[in-house]
Amino acid sequence: MNFAILENGFLPSKISTILPDEFDDIEYVGNNLPKILANNQIESEILNLEPEKDISHLSIEELERAMLLYSYIGHAYIWGNLDTDKVIPKNISKTWFKVSQKLERPPILSYASYALNNWELQDKKKPFDLENIRILQNFLGGMDEDWFIMIHVAIEYEAKEILSNLKHYFIDQNEDQSSLESALESIRKINLIMNRMPEKCDPFIYYNRVRPYIFGWKNNPATPNGVIYKDVDEYDGKPQLFRGETGAQSSIVPALDALLGITHSNDPLREYLDEMRLYMPNEHRNLLNNLDEWSKNKRSNLTSQDNSVTLSNEIIKEVHTFRNKHLEYARIYIHEQALSNQNNSNVVGTGGTPFMKYLDKHLQETVPTND
Numbered sequence: 001m002n003f004a005i006l007e008n009g010f011l012p013s014k015i016s017t018i019l020p021d022e023f024d025d026i027e028y029v030g031n032n033l034p035k036i037l038a039n040n041q042i043e044s045e046i047l048n049l050e051p052e053k054d055i056s057h058l059s060i061e062e063l064e065r066a067m068l069l070y071s072y073i074g075h076a077y078i079w080g081n082l083d084t085d086k087v088i089p090k091n092i093s094k095t096w097f098k099v100s101q102k103l104e105r106p107p108i109l110s111y112a113s114y115a116l117n118n119w120e121l122q123d124k125k126k127p128f129d130l131e132n133i134r135i136l137q138n139f140l141g142g143m144d145e146d147w148f149i150m151i152h153v154a155i156e157y158e159a160k161e162i163l164s165n166l167k168h169y170f171i172d173q174n175e176d177q178s179s180l181e182s183a184l185e186s187i188r189k190i191n192l193i194m195n196r197m198p199e200k201c202d203p204f205i206y207y208n209r210v211r212p213y214i215f216g217w218k219n220n221p222a223t224p225n226g227v228i229y230k231d232v233d234e235y236d237g238k239p240q241l242f243r244g245e246t247g248a249q250s251s252i253v254p255a256l257d258a259l260l261g262i263t264h265s266n267d268p269l270r271e272y273l274d275e276m277r278l279y280m281p282n283e284h285r286n287l288l289n290n291l292d293e294w295s296k297n298k299r300s301n302l303t304s305q306d307n308s309v310t311l312s313n314e315i316i317k318e319v320h321t322f323r324n325k326h327l328e329y330a331r332i333y334i335h336e337q338a339l340s341n342q343n344n345s346n347v348v349g350t351g352g353t354p355f356m357k358y359l360d361k362h363l364q365e366t367v368p369t370n371d
């Protein structure tokens with residue numbers, strides 16, 4: 001089984017920031033999306049786009065850039081004008097579908113486009129830092145939308161430390177406790193980054209201006225029958241139901257659960273988390289499936305003779321702290337906002353889960369098994 005990705009984390013090593021000239025029309029709509037949405041011109045802009053692009057010559061990072069642009073434009077079309085008929089025009093549906101087939105995930109905005117492939121360094125001469133990230137693509141734009149994504153990107157960046165160190169200890173069995181110490185230091189840093197969400201992302205703005213654009217078409221009362229991708233022969237005119245963008249499509253937490261032996265008994269969120277793998281880049285999906293297999297058969301190398309059990313339990317407690325803060329955000333950024341807002345008040349997550357109950361259950365299950 002191949003676990004090499006754990007050495008580098010889940011952020012791509014190369015991110016394309018602009019497509020070749022033939023895609024200028026798509027780049028234009030992407031770059032101007034905040035203005036186009038404010039002017040309610042998304043439909044007319046889409047109808048000007050060239051319907052079918054040749055994507056055969058695009059590199060992987062360019063395919064990711066194309067997926068990002070088509071996904072943002074597709075969501076802007078569906079959610080930017082709620083009166084549209086929920087049929088994605090052929091001007092974007094056909095190329096969006098072709099790109100998604102090549103990347104082996106559905107034609108919908110997923111975490112890989114929204115966060116993993118959506119940033120560059122603001123000042124390339126300076127090192128990676130939360131405040132040196134520049135988000136490439138927005139819906140409406142503004143500090144709150146950027147910050148919401150920046151926090152995810154910064155967590156992904158730091159996560160390579162905990163993932164690689166846990167790999168060395170548990171999978172490579174290097175028996176060096178310093179790996180567990182470094183992993184503990186890293187998850188503490190992740191929690192410090194997580195704590196910074198409210199600094200520049202206001203719950204009201206998030207709920208009313210950021211979140212409405214990232215919903216999917218599955219389990220969503222606004223699209224009870226799904227969405228039609230016009231002229232995509234493979235869909236035969238039938239509406240499609242796909243989940244929306246959510247941090248549940250990040251591979252970090254499922255990887256940590258598997259490495260640390262945290263398990264969740266069956267519940268709708270767990271089923272949903274398994275479904276989320278279909279929306280991840282295929283190499284991340286394969287890694288998580290391999291990790292699940294590995295964790296079923298693993299032999300524990302933690303011994304009570306040294307400090308390793310204590311360290312491993314400390315790391316699990318920090319994952320518990322992460323889930324606790326996350327549940328607090330779900331409450332403040334969504335649940336409480338929904339109670340005071342009638343327009344956009346479905347209390348399911350953007351991915352489509354009745355989340356409060358199950359996020360809490362997963363929090364309760366994040367405990368050392370040998371306590």
Ligand code: HEM
Pocket residue numbers: 151152155194197206245246247248249250252253254273323326329330333334348349350351352353354355359362363
């Ligand atoms: C204001 C901040 C956030 C809010 C309101 C929020 C909201 C949610 C909601 C509602 C869910 C349930 C699934 C669904 O979408 O239907 C979820 C799941 C999840 N989110 Fe977030 N999220 C936030 C930030 C983050 C960040 C920064 C991460 C880091 C990568 C993250 C990672 C996850 C994970 C891993 C799950 C799956 C649940 C689990 O395994 O415990 N979220 N989130």
